[in-house]
Amino acid sequence: MNVALRFDPVRLPDHCQDLRQEVRDFLREQVVQGVYDPTARSHGYEDICRFAKAVSERGWIGMAWPREYGGQERSFLERYVVSEEMLVARAPTRRYFVADRQSGPTLIRYASEPIKQRVLPQIIAGEAMFCIGMSEPNSGSDLFAAQAKATKVDGGWRLNGAKIWTTGAQHADYMIGLFRTSQPTRENRRHGLTSFLVDMHADGIKVSPIEMINGVMEFNEVLFDDVFLPDENVIGEIDGAWKQATSELAYExxxxxxxxxxxxxxxxxxxxxxxxxxxxxxxxxxxxxxxxxxxxxxxxxxxxxxxxxxxxxxxxxxxxxxxxxxxxxxxxxxxxxxxxxxxxxxxxxxxxxxxxxxxxxxxxxxxxxxxxxxxxxxxxxxxxxx
Incomplete structure (x- = not known):
């Protein structure tokens, strides 16, 4: 058996430690200015948006992305340091975190150029919140069993079905959703899934928050009733999104x-x-x-x-x-x-x-x-x- 599993010993370089102190100083300022309370059970939506703008001004959203899309081409290790400090300080990163971590890189790699030019600058500016539409009510994390459908129509696609446990959907501007565009084959159960960029403000979308036992409403059920998407919102290969999804989850x-x-x-x-x-x-x-x-x-x-x-x-x-x-x-x-x-x-x-x-x-x-x-x-x- 040939096992390729490995964890190389990686050390954070000195410039990452300098960045760590910069982030700590920034977070201390945000708390002093009353932007957020690190001991709060949850953060208000206005505070989340205000914090995202402040992080954007520091250049810490999309910092590892190509410069042609507004990024700084800094390293994943530098991004790691920023994320780590934000988490330890319980900073309200919800507005941009998913987009910065995985949705943006997915769009850079697979989306059409018009989508990249329109959406990526919104993420960099801290003005676009993303959610991920994968799990479904009757299949959970078994993505092969996804049944939410995208049906081809003139000029685009119609979405019908449901997604569940969708974090932040009640505030999201966009979803990267996995939908069934054809049936799997006997030889390939992974066949038939396609990724789409979904405008969460489109007609036919209903979001229902799910309250957790700690009182926080973080998860949601999202229903799609004949939601129209133009052709340019297809992300990557039709019927071949499984590899894209697994690549995206490596970031997540x-x-x-x-x-x-x-x-x-x-x-x-x-x-x-x-x-x-x-x-x-x-x-x-x-x-x-x-x-x-x-x-x-x-x-x-x-x-x-x-x-x-x-x-x-x-x-x-x-x-x-x-x-x-x-x-x-x-x-x-x-x-x-x-x-x-x-x-x-x-x-x-x-x-x-x-x-x-x-x-x-x-x-x-x-x-x-x-x-x-x-x-x-x-x-x-x-x-x-x-």
């Missing part, structure tokens, strides 16, 4: 967001136990930090592969699987450690409030971006086991 599944979503719980824990000399707490915390460091090294390695022009689909799936399982379990691990504390010695009230939020958030983590079962199937295929 490998970043620091896959193991830093509940990091705020650890920060609250560190504040609660500051100055402790309890060896049990120190040992438990050290173990968690060592695990976090390992996943970060793997994630940085994938960023290095993307920088080199590779498509590390299997490696990205491993990062996503390990990262989200760890991220999901972190609140429980911290609750176990906090039970060892002397409550008379430490103030744990603020910690309890943050822990409640992250505990309620955690269940979604192994669903978004592909379930653990789907990811492990991809890894098995990459290792030649299926």
């Amino acid at each position: 599944r490998s970043g620091p967001e896959r193991f830093l979503e509940t990091f705020g719980a650890m920060r609250a824990f560190l504040t609660a136990v500051e100055g402790t000399d309890d060896t049990r707490l120190q040992e438990g915390l050290g173990r968690l930090i060592a695990q976090l460091h390992t996943m970060r090294r793997m994630s940085v390695s994938v960023a290095g592969m993307l920088e080199a022009g590779r498509e590390p689909v299997t490696e990205a799936s491993i990062v996503k699987d390990l990262g989200t399982v760890w991220d999901q379990a972190l609140p429980k691990e911290l609750r176990t450690l906090i039970s060892l504390m002397d409550y008379d010695q430490y103030d744990v009230q603020a910690y309890r409030e943050r822990m409640d939020f992250y505990t309620r958030m955690a269940p979604k983590l192994t669903i978004q971006g592909g379930t653990t079962e789907i990811l492990r199937g991809i890894v098995a295929r990459g290792l030649g086991l299926r």
Whole structure:
């Protein structure tokens, strides 16, 4: 069996560390100016838009894109540093994050030139929010089973069907959606899927937010009722979008967001136990930090592969699987450690409030971006086991 799996040891160069300090200073200014509150359960839409404009002015949206489309052709490693600092500081990046991470690169690679010229500058300016339309109510993360249809008509296509667990759809301007344009064949179950750029303001689209148990409405169900799209909105090859989709997911599944979503719980824990000399707490915390460091090294390695022009689909799936399982379990691990504390010695009230939020958030983590079962199937295929 020939296994091509590898994680090269990649170190962030010195100029990335200089950039890290620049981002930290910027975020500190944003908090002082009241643009956002890093302890808030969620951020208002106006604050999200205001923050996106400020990030755009710094040149940190599309920073790794070609200059011909408004990018700066900076490295994936530099982008990684910016993303990491934003996540740790709980910055309100929702307005531009998906577009910067994966939708923009997908358009650059596969979209028609009129679409590139019209849409990419909107992303760079922090004025276009994207969502991803893949999962469906009756098939979940099994994209081969997608049934939402795109039917060819004069001058374009008509969309009908539904997508679900669509993050940010209620505020999105565009969706990159996967629709069935013909039936799969016996020889190729992947055949028949096509990617489209969907204008989320088009007639016939209905978005229904799904409230999570922590009170945040992040996911949505999106219904398409005879939605018209012009021909230029086809992204890439008709009936051959599966390779595009897997390439796109390499961007989505490998970043620091896959193991830093509940990091705020650890920060609250560190504040609660500051100055402790309890060896049990120190040992438990050290173990968690060592695990976090390992996943970060793997994630940085994938960023290095993307920088080199590779498509590390299997490696990205491993990062996503390990990262989200760890991220999901972190609140429980911290609750176990906090039970060892002397409550008379430490103030744990603020910690309890943050822990409640992250505990309620955690269940979604192994669903978004592909379930653990789907990811492990991809890894098995990459290792030649299926």
